Amino acid sequence: MNLRDDGPAITVTGLRKSFGEHAVLDGITFAVEPGTVFALLGPNGSGKTTTVSILSTLLAPDAGDVLIAGRDVVREPDAIRATIGLTGQFSAVDDLLTGRENLALMADLQHLPRGGARRRVDELLERFELSDAAARTAATYSGGMRRRLDLAMTLVGTPTVLFLDEPTTGLDPRSRRTMWDSITALVAKGVTVLLTTQNLEEADRLADQVAILDAGRLVAQGTPEELKRRVPGGHIDLEFADAAAHAAAASVLHVSARQDDTLALQVPTDAHAATLRRVLSELDDAHIDVANLSLHTPDLDDVFLALTGQPATNEAAMARERTS
Amino acid sequence: MMTFAVRDSATMLRRNLRHLQRYPSLALFPILMPVVFLLLFVYVFGGTLGNGLAGGGGRHAYANFITPGVLIFTVAGAVQITAISVAKDMTEGIIARFKTMRIWRPSVLAGHVLGSLILVFVSLLVVSGLALLIGFRSPASPLQWLAATGLLALLALALIWLAVAFGLVAKSVETASNLPIFLILLPFLGSGFVPVDSMPAGLRWFASHQPFTPVTDTLRRLLQDQPTGTAAPTAIAWCLAITGLAYLWARHLYNRQPKH
Numbered sequence: 001m002n003l004r005d006d007g008p009a010i011t012v013t014g015l016r017k018s019f020g021e022h023a024v025l026d027g028i029t030f031a032v033e034p035g036t037v038f039a040l041l042g043p044n045g046s047g048k049t050t051t052v053s054i055l056s057t058l059l060a061p062d063a064g065d066v067l068i069a070g071r072d073v074v075r076e077p078d079a080i081r082a083t084i085g086l087t088g089q090f091s092a093v094d095d096l097l098t099g100r101e102n103l104a105l106m107a108d109l110q111h112l113p114r115g116g117a118r119r120r121v122d123e124l125l126e127r128f129e130l131s132d133a134a135a136r137t138a139a140t141y142s143g144g145m146r147r148r149l150d151l152a153m154t155l156v157g158t159p160t161v162l163f164l165d166e167p168t169t170g171l172d173p174r175s176r177r178t179m180w181d182s183i184t185a186l187v188a189k190g191v192t193v194l195l196t197t198q199n200l201e202e203a204d205r206l207a208d209q210v211a212i213l214d215a216g217r218l219v220a221q222g223t224p225e226e227l228k229r230r231v232p233g234g235h236i237d238l239e240f241a242d243a244a245a246h247a248a249a250a251s252v253l254h255v256s257a258r259q260d261d262t263l264a265l266q267v268p269t270d271a272h273a274a275t276l277r278r279v280l281s282e283l284d285d286a287h288i289d290v291a292n293l294s295l296h297t298p299d300l301d302d303v304f305l306a307l308t309g310q311p312a313t314n315e316a317a318m319a320r321e322r323t324s
Numbered sequence: 325m326m327t328f329a330v331r332d333s334a335t336m337l338r339r340n341l342r343h344l345q346r347y348p349s350l351a352l353f354p355i356l357m358p359v360v361f362l363l364l365f366v367y368v369f370g371g372t373l374g375n376g377l378a379g380g381g382g383r384h385a386y387a388n389f390i391t392p393g394v395l396i397f398t399v400a401g402a403v404q405i406t407a408i409s410v411a412k413d414m415t416e417g418i419i420a421r422f423k424t425m426r427i428w429r430p431s432v433l434a435g436h437v438l439g440s441l442i443l444v445f446v447s448l449l450v451v452s453g454l455a456l457l458i459g460f461r462s463p464a465s466p467l468q469w470l471a472a473t474g475l476l477a478l479l480a481l482a483l484i485w486l487a488v489a490f491g492l493v494a495k496s497v498e499t500a501s502n503l504p505i506f507l508i509l510l511p512f513l514g515s516g517f518v519p520v521d522s523m524p525a526g527l528r529w530f531a532s533h534q535p536f537t538p539v540t541d542t543l544r545r546l547l548q549d550q551p552t553g554t555a556a557p558t559a560i561a562w563c564l565a566i567t568g569l570a571y572l573w574a575r576h577l578y579n580r581q582p583k584h
Contacts, residue, residue: 081426092417
């Protein structure tokens with residue numbers, strides 16, 4: 001709509017925000033290219049929601065610049081609001097209205113012409129599989145349906161930049177997959193998505209670029225692949241029934257680590273089937289039996305742990321909140 | 325953005341009316357309470373209280389005396405619903421959605437104010453109808469009725485904006501529903517139900533100086549075709565002052581930044 005042809009869809013430079021003494025965002029900088037997904041990954045309290053609030057004009061930054069489609073969020077909030085859509089962490093549907101009425105309310109507030117509004121509402125009800133529930137109040141909806149309605153409401157105005165704050169938190173695996181498919185479909189149409197998540201699989205699956213936010217600072221940025229390359233690579237774990245087999249295997253294979261007490265070996269791998277097949281045939285040729293085999297590939301969890309020194313779990317984050 | 329002011333306010337008003345329709349017990353409450361009080365005071369206490377009025381006159385005289393008080397009480401009771409609705413909106417995620425949309429920002433509050441005004445006047449109609457049924461008679465001219473309606477509208481606006489501010493300042497819906505309770509008590513601590521001169525000295529002083537008394541007195545004199553005297557300008561000044569201050573307070577609360 002208002003996207004300027006050249007340049008990123010979102011540019012954030014040196015963004016700072018404090019609440020009292022507490023610096024929630026301590027100078028973060030990133031850019032999001034149009035039509036891509038950018039994931040902000042971080043534990044609770046790392047500043048994800050604050051970032052989304054500033055980018056969506058809810059909150060004024062203390063310092064730094066934020067441009068959306070080339071426009072400044074502080075100077076031109078109304079231009080930004082015409083471009084963006086926000087689906088927050090907390091459900092933003094009207095419980096006392098039906099699914100259809102919720103969407104019609106958005107159509108009215110987006111100032112769509114009456115006929116166009118009806119078509120748009122019907123289309124969204126269908127796309128998000130809510131047609132059957134359209135006449136029921138949102139209070140009767142399941143968690144997954146509420147999220148779908150929530151996202152559908154955000155899409156009534158056809159935003160070109162979408163902010164999704166923890167879009168799948170609290171959803172069952174099936175609803176999560178449906179949400180992922182919806183997001184992928186939007187991006188295919190050229191929508192730029194900035195999403196926050198604590199779920200590493202989500203970031204890995206959806207995001208073109210991932211930034212890891214820890215205590216108000218971006219500690220790493222890159223594609224999921226680039227980030228995974230920054231941590232020790234994948235390997236095959238092998239265990240053997242006796243010391244003889246263990247020693248024999250160690251002489252045959254290219255081993256990266258050897259534990260004599262547990263009769264275990266580690267062989268580095270790039271997670272290709274061919275590598276695994278080669279290792280197994282080498283063992284086979286030497287007539288060595290393997291008691292146990294497991295494959296470990298690095299995931300964003302390893303990246304997160306390596307970069308922030310803590311796992312990306314709620315519990316860890318909560319423990320940290322209490323001490324800060 | 326002003327171009328959307330009327331359109332967005334109308335949209336928000338429709339939303340609030342739909343809420344009342346979905347949740348009718350909320351709309352019934354402000355009608356039921358004054359109805360019960362009117363019946364209770366006229367039929368249970370009315371005979372005795374009426375004889376205590378200057379000039380006596382029993383139950384019939386008391387019905388004429390109390391009706392303006394109950395109308396004022398109706399307005400004060402109805403705005404409790406305003407505070408609850410506003411607080412409920414603010415505790416939910418939908419307000420963040422509204423604030424990130426390109427709409428006329430105050431339309432959210434305008435919708436609540438207009439919706440509450442409608443609710444207040446529906447309640448006033450029902451209560452006036454009942455008052456006429458149980459013996460209230462007014463010699464007022466159409467012009468005096470019009471003035472009475474205008475006065476009630478002014479009072480309603482003042483109390484509605486105050487209730488909007490209460491709804492915004494409250495941290496929860498429960499707090500919001502408690503804050504306006506003193507508004508329901510004030511008509512009793514004024515000239516709403518008994519003449520102020522029948523009260524003990526300290527209370528009489530408070531009753532004579534609190535805003536509900538000049539409003540009640542003005543309404544009563546208009547409906548009984550008596551000269552309104554200084555009560556009318558005092559009543560209007562109070563209503564305008566409360567509206568202005570409450571509006572500024574509500575605007576400040578609505579535009580403040582979230583704390584996290």
